[in-house]
Amino acid sequence: MTSDPLLLTGELDEAMARLLRTVSGFGPADVAAASLLPGWTRGHVLTHLARNADGFVNLLTAARTGEPIPMYASPQARSADIETGSGRPAADLLADLRDSAERFTAAVAAMPVEAWAATVQARRGPWPAAMLVWGRLREIEVHHVDLAAGYRPADWPDAFAQRLLHEVATGLAGNPAAPAMVLRFDGVRHELVVGDPEGAPTITGPAPELAAWLTGRSTGEVLTVTPDGPLPIPPEWI
Structure with a gap:
């Protein structure tokens, strides 16, 4: 159970590959179906995961540059982005999920070793930059279950x-x-x-x-x- 962000990247890549395989089989009815989260469709969950990746990119950038970059512009902007993006076609949701994951991967690769020691301002308060890869892995694995598409807690590594x-x-x-x-x-x-x-x-x-x-x-x-x-x-x- 390592805390090393670079050692966790392999697990993260595997988790994202599993998620993308699930989502690649979705059609219009699938993304409009209810998730396990009250009031959210699968489209909401997928949009949240994409915007969460971009939020973590913001925090990685803050750790790397020293600039006070927030995870999201505001709680209201976060909610609005999820709501607006939730009704997109399945292909657009999949592409957004994949592209945002690639941006996160690139941001991790750009981190110099010393930047992992920084503290960033996450959504719920200060957080060690070294925990960001774990935080992203947690989001992917838990919300994969929330899609109610056959991936269960028993499938977690x-x-x-x-x-x-x-x-x-x-x-x-x-x-x-x-x-x-x-x-x-x-x-x-x-x-x-x-x-x-x-x-x-x-x-x-x-x-x-x-x-x-x-x-x-x-x-x-x-x-x-x-x-x-x-x-x-x-x-x-x-």
Whole structure:
């Protein structure tokens, strides 16, 4: 579970290739169909992914040049761009997705080593530039599932699923609204603890299913709770 942005680029390329294969089979009805995200069609999700790539290019450029370039011009501009682009033909959505991914790849390649140490102003606050490749990988893998086109959390590579699970669990550990629980991967002794483990339920299952449940991409039906009882209700993920 590396944090090195350059070592993650191979995983990112593979994730994007999987996404492009899915989208290349879409026709007009497919892009207009509902996604798993309330109020968004698949066209919304695909437009968001393209504009997200461009937003990350802005942040990479800020890290490289030292200029205070925001990820998006404004929250309103971000929403408007997604809404405007969501109704485009499937071929246009695919081309935009591919072209924006190529711009991101070029921006990563242009980064000098020292620029990865910068801090940039992401949508939710300051963020290390070294985390931008991971952030893009996370967007692609999670939103590929949101397309509701046959790609499921169980299809996530193990390294990605475990890193996502660790990241979400770490965030919950610092959230007073999160219920106490112990997360245990199937077949391993490793555990992640959220809150006070004394008396907290243990949730067991595959890492991808645990991550999917905590991020709202699964109801957790394949997970087990010890002692027997209902799953805790985690707070909304980002």
